[in-house]
Amino acid sequence: MELAAKILNGLNICKPQKKFLLNLFTAILTAHGKINFRNLSRFSTVSEKTYSRQYAKAFAFEAFNRQVIEAGLENKGERIIVIDASFVKKSGKATYGLDRFWNGCHRRCEKGLEVSSIAIVDVVRNTGFTLSVRQSDPLHDQTKASGSKAKAKADQNKTAATKQKKKKRTADSKKKKAKKTQEDETLVDQYLQHLKDVAPNLLECKKYVVGDGYFSKQKFVDGVRDLDLHQIGKLRCDANMRFLYTGPKRAHGSGRQKVYDGKVNWQDLSRFDLIETQDGIAIYSLVLNHVSLKRNVKIVVLVAETKEGKKKYALLFSTDTDLNAKTIVRYYKARFQIEFLFRDAKQFTGLCDCQARDKQRLDFHFNASLTTLNLAKLEHLKTLSDCDAVPFSMASIKACYFNDFF
Numbered sequence: 001m002e003l004a005a006k007i008l009n010g011l012n013i014c015k016p017q018k019k020f021l022l023n024l025f026t027a028i029l030t031a032h033g034k035i036n037f038r039n040l041s042r043f044s045t046v047s048e049k050t051y052s053r054q055y056a057k058a059f060a061f062e063a064f065n066r067q068v069i070e071a072g073l074e075n076k077g078e079r080i081i082v083i084d085a086s087f088v089k090k091s092g093k094a095t096y097g098l099d100r101f102w103n104g105c106h107r108r109c110e111k112g113l114e115v116s117s118i119a120i121v122d123v124v125r126n127t128g129f130t131l132s133v134r135q136s137d138p139l140h141d142q143t144k145a146s147g148s149k150a151k152a153k154a155d156q157n158k159t160a161a162t163k164q165k166k167k168k169r170t171a172d173s174k175k176k177k178a179k180k181t182q183e184d185e186t187l188v189d190q191y192l193q194h195l196k197d198v199a200p201n202l203l204e205c206k207k208y209v210v211g212d213g214y215f216s217k218q219k220f221v222d223g224v225r226d227l228d229l230h231q232i233g234k235l236r237c238d239a240n241m242r243f244l245y246t247g248p249k250r251a252h253g254s255g256r257q258k259v260y261d262g263k264v265n266w267q268d269l270s271r272f273d274l275i276e277t278q279d280g281i282a283i284y285s286l287v288l289n290h291v292s293l294k295r296n297v298k299i300v301v302l303v304a305e306t307k308e309g310k311k312k313y314a315l316l317f318s319t320d321t322d323l324n325a326k327t328i329v330r331y332y333k334a335r336f337q338i339e340f341l342f343r344d345a346k347q348f349t350g351l352c353d354c355q356a357r358d359k360q361r362l363d364f365h366f367n368a369s370l371t372t373l374n375l376a377k378l379e380h381l382k383t384l385s386d387c388d389a390v391p392f393s394m395a396s397i398k399a400c401y402f403n404d405f406f
Contacts, residue, residue, distance in 0.1 A: 001022055001025060001026055001375070003068075003071065003375070003378055003379065003382065004021075004022060004025055004375050005018075005022060007064060007067045007068060007071070008021060008022070008064070010067070011060065011063065011064065013059070017054070017057065017059065020046065020050070020054045021059070023044050023045070023046050024040070024044075024046075024051075024054075024368060024372075025368075025371070025372050025375055026044070026401070027040045027043050027044040027046070028040070028349050028350065028368070028369070028372045029349075029372060029376060029397065029398055029401040030043045030044075030398075030401045030402055030404075030405045031043040031350075032402060034350060034353040035349060035350020035353045035369070036350070036353050036354065036355035037051040037052050037055075037355045037356075038355065043405060052355075052356065052361070055356060055360070055361040055364045055365065056358075056360050056361055056364075057364075058360075059364065059367075061132075061133070061367035061368075061371055062131065062132045062198070062201070064371065065129065065130060065131050065132070065371055065374055066131065066201060068129065068371075068374045068375065068378055069120050069129045069131065069374070071378060072129060072374075072377060072378045072381050072382075073120070073122050073125070073129070077122045077123060077124030077125060078122070078123040078124055079120055079121065079122055079123070079203075079206050080120075080121050080123060080206065080208045080209075080210050080232075080331050080334060080335075081118060081119075081120060081121075081195075081202065081206050081208065081209045081210065081229070082118070082119045082120075082121050082128065082209075082210050082211070082334075082335050082337065082338045083116070083117070083118050083119075083191060083194075083195060083209060083210075083211050083215065083338075084116070084117060084119075084211065084212065084335075084338045084339070084342075085101075085114055085115065085116045085117070085136065085187070085191065085214075086104075086114065086115055086117065086342045086346075086351075087101050087102065087103040087104065087105070087110065087112055087113075087114055088112055088113040088114060088115055088351065088352050088366075089110075089112045089113075089352055090112050090113045090352070090354075091111075091112075092357055094357050095113070095357040095362075096135075096357065096358055096359040096362060097113050097114075097135050097136065097137060097138050097359070097362070098111065098112070098113065098138065099111070099112075099113075099114075099136075099138035099139055099140055100140075101113070101114040101136065102114075113135060113136075113362070114135070114136040114187075115133055115134065115135050115136065115351075115366050116133070116134050116135075116136055116190065116191050116194050117130055117132070117133050117134075117338060117341070117342070117370065118130075118131050118132045118133075118194065118195065118198050119131055119337070119338045119341060120206065121210075121334050121335070121337045121338070123330060123331065123334045126334065126337065127337060127377065127381075127392065128334075128337035128338055128340070128341055129374050129377060129378075130341055130370040130371070130373065130374055131198060132194065132197075132198050133363075133366045133367050133370050134190075134194050134363070135359070135362055135363055135366060136187060136190055137190060139185075139186070139187070188215075188217055188219055188220050189219070191215070191220065192219070192220055192223040192224075195209065195223070195224070195227070196223070196227060199227045199229070207228075207229055207230055208229070208230050208231075208232055208318075208320070208331060209224050209229050209230070209231045209232070210231075210232045210233065210331055210332060210334070210335040211231070211232075211233050211335070212233065212234060212335070213233065213234040213235065213236070215231070215233055216233040216234060216235055216293075216317070218292060218293050218294060221293055221295070221319065224319070225319060230318060230319045230320040230323070231318070231319050232316070232317070232318045232319075232323075232328055232331050232332055232335075233316070233317060233332075234314070234315065234316055234317075234332065235290075235299075235315040235316070235317055236315070237266065237313045237314070237315060238266065239264075239266075239290065239292075239315055240263070240290075240291040240292060241263070241264040241288045241289060241290050241291065241299070242260040242261070242262065242263055242264065242288065242289045242291065243260060243261040243262050243263075243264060243271065243286075243288060243289075244259070244260065244261065244287060244288065244289060244296065245258045245259055245260055245261040246261070247261070259289075260289060264288060266301070266313060266315075269284050269301060269303070271286070272284035272285065272286045272301060273285050273286055275300075275325045275326065276326075280304060280305065281302055281303065281304045282302070282303045282304075283300060283301070283302060283325060283326070283329065284300070284301040284303065285298065285299065285300050285301070285325035286298075286299055287299070287321050290317070295319065296321060297317045297318060297319055297321065298317065298318045298319075298320065298321045298322075298323055298325070298328065299315060299316070299317050300315070300316040300317070300318075300325045300328045300329060301313060301314070301315055301316075302314040302315075302316070302329070316328050316329065316332050341370065341373060344373055344394045345369050345370050345373050347394070348373075348394045348395065348398055349369040349370070349372045349373050349394075350365075350369055351366065351369040351370070354366075373394070376394060376397045377392060379397070380392050380397065
């Protein structure tokens with residue numbers, strides 16, 4: 001933890017918090033079992049109550065992670081910005097943010113929490129670091145009256161509410177308008193706001209935001225372009241797109257110039273440019289107009305033939321129409337590094353094991369879990385600077401820390 005101590009010395013924090021954070025990062029890497037207050041106290045000299053109290057204090061995890069990333073990547077190679085969300089299983093009626101979110105493992109919406117993460121991925125080294133983590137706010141009102149007392153109170157208020165119904169019609173119409181604007185906020189708005197808050201602290205070399213198919217929406221794409229960034233993502237295999245007209249222009253005064261040249265039929269790629277065929281996968285590319293996104297994008301079509309003779313399609317896109325097709329494929333493949341971050345955080349650093357329920361402590365726990373993973377990767381890269389590359393294994397690092405503790 002020498003590198004972590006060096007970075008903490010450069011931050012404007014008090015000495016007790018610095019000491020606690022170093023103990024916390026070490027305890028997370030040492031502990032076996034769930035990473036909660038009680039279990040962390042067993043693997044460190046800090047009490048359970050101290051963990052709970054320190055979790056309620058604010059800490060600039062984003063600034064800390066930024067310095068960890070710069071120390072680990074050392075301004076080498078191509079970097080991309082990757083954004084994604086992950087489901088966190090959690091119960092409890094008093095837990096902040098409890099709502100129904102999409103669980104990709106079970107492919108359905110389930111009751112729990114969700115965190116959105118923004119990571120920096122080095123395409124050359126094929127590794128990623130978490131830059132910022134934020135819990136998604138609930139979209140529905142979770143406060144419901146329960147118990148006999150609440151039911152009795154509701155019955156008493158029912159009569160009074162009926163009498164005042166006419167007087168409240170005007171006020172109710174105003175409330176409905178305000179409520180409608182509030183309900184219009186979606187998870188896409190929260191993800192976009194998260195990216196906007198992080199964007200001022202990004203380097204100039206990081207200009208490509210890569211996300212999965214969920215982020216291929218007009219609202220998100222327009223928001224990314226407003227930040228002077230380009231987005232790379234995935235589209236439906238039946239996306240509604242149009243060819244751009246490249247023929248001769250009409251004579252002056254003969255009507256509006258022709259812009260589009262028909263709808264794209266994905267079963268016929270004769271008008272696309274064949275880039276290459278590698279490992280049985282053909283790569284086609286062309287600049288098209290996306291009807292839903294309302295903009296021209298660079299499309300890359302990956303075609304693979306199955307054993308049954310059928311063809312499978314995958315559509316990638318980039319708002320940067322000058323970007324190379326093979327680069328788009330490389331960048332989208334590198335996006336999967338954020339999935340490894342979620343996997344390691346859930347298995348080894350206790351992303352889903354928080355003992356707290358309030359917003360501040362939950363936010364601290366999610367950030368601490370993924371920041372500890374960053375520190376483990378940083379130590380791994382520093383120890384292998386003078387030797388051949390060895391794959392990163394979080395299980396091996398935790399075993400080493402536990403053996404030293406034992």
